[in-house]
Amino acid sequence: MMDPENSSDEQLVALCQQGRSECFEPLVQRYMQKAFHIAFGFTREVESAKDLSQDAFLRAFARINQFDGRSSFYTWFYRLLVNLCLDHARRNGRVKWQSLDDESDAAAHEHRALADDGFRPEQAAIAGEASRKANETLRAMPNKQRTAFVLRNHQGLSIADVAKVMRTTEGTVRVYLHRAVAALRQSLVEFV
Known part of the structure; x- marks a missing residue:
């Protein structure tokens, strides 16, 4: 048995x-x-x-x-x-996309940064602003782009699996991902 x-x-x-x-x-x-x-x-x-x-x-x-x-x-x-x-x-309205890191992760990052002998406040401020800008850009994305980006980059799904979940083609997923990355890149250009 x-x-x-x-x-x-x-x-x-x-x-x-x-x-x-x-x-x-x-x-x-x-x-x-x-x-x-x-x-x-x-x-x-x-x-x-x-x-x-x-x-x-x-x-x-x-x-x-x-x-x-x-x-x-x-x-x-x-x-x-x-x-x-x-x-x-x-x-219930749009998805409540908040920080990509949950609060406990953010606190852990802050603690590690403070414990690091090379901690520089200006770098932490820039990183915080870049993170805020990235999250703001994600929230403003069309649902399909944001969903494809999150499934691929935060949930680790393959493009084929993202396509299955979203009931679309792999080519369409690639377009959504390309547009999402382009939007993020554009919003973060000042930090690069």
């Missing part, structure tokens, strides 16, 4: 599709933390991120028989989650 905890995603999905619903739980355990972080990246609200990640798992479970294996389970699930997050953003 197969051990669900040590089974691959594909094996677990196949078992779920055969009616063994208990085999979905290991998938939830594997991806719950990632799902929360992705949803939090869109909402910047803990409760909304919890709700969206749970809703994505419920949808994945309800639609498990629609999974056809053309992509990995994670890519398929990720698409469900991102679509829920984008729907949430449309219903």
